[in-house]
Amino acid sequence: MAEVGNARAMFNLGTMYDEGKGVERDLRRAADLWGAAADSGYMRAQHNLAHAFISGDGVERDLDRAVHWLHAAAHQGFDKSQYTLGKMFSYGLGVPRNHVRAFGWI
Numbered sequence: 001m002a003e004v005g006n007a008r009a010m011f012n013l014g015t016m017y018d019e020g021k022g023v024e025r026d027l028r029r030a031a032d033l034w035g036a037a038a039d040s041g042y043m044r045a046q047h048n049l050a051h052a053f054i055s056g057d058g059v060e061r062d063l064d065r066a067v068h069w070l071h072a073a074a075h076q077g078f079d080k081s082q083y084t085l086g087k088m089f090s091y092g093l094g095v096p097r098n099h100v101r102a103f104g105w106i
Contacts, residue, residue, distance in 0.1 A: 002033065007042035010034070014045065018058075027058030038069060046073035047081045054093075063094025074105065082106070 001009035014033030017026045031052045037045030046069045052059050053066035067088060073081035086105030089098045 005036075005040070007037040007040040007045065010037035010040075011042055011045040011048070014048065018048070027052070029058075031058035038072070041072075041076075043073040043076040043078040043081070046070075046076075047078055047084070050081065050084065063088075067094040 002013045010033045014030040014037065015021075016023050017033065018030035019025070031049060034045040034049040034052065038049045050066040050069035050073070051057075053062045053069065055061070067085070070081045070085040070088065074085050082105045086102045087093075089095055089102035089105065091097065095101075
């Protein structure tokens with residue numbers, strides 16, 4: 001299903017690569033699959049891809065791209081992304097430090 005572009009399947013396969021479950025662990029492959037699913041609007045993939053950009057696991061660390069994907073998932077109502085985005089504003093990671101905006105997301 002992932003091969004034909006099913007976003008949920010791409011997300012799940014990416015998670016398998018991230019965790020090394022049933023496949024050899026490959027963080028780059030995980031990020032690539034999450035990226036494809038994120039581009040399709042799959043909010044869980046957007047969230048995981050954002051975390052990859054925060055940590056630099058499988059991709060080059062890029063807080064701007066992390067914030068982009070967190071916003072995408074947060075605006076769809078994904079609570080984990082809303083919380084993480086709030087923490088980003090609270091600490092000034094990839095965005096200007098802003099406690100009012102942080103509180104609005106957390």
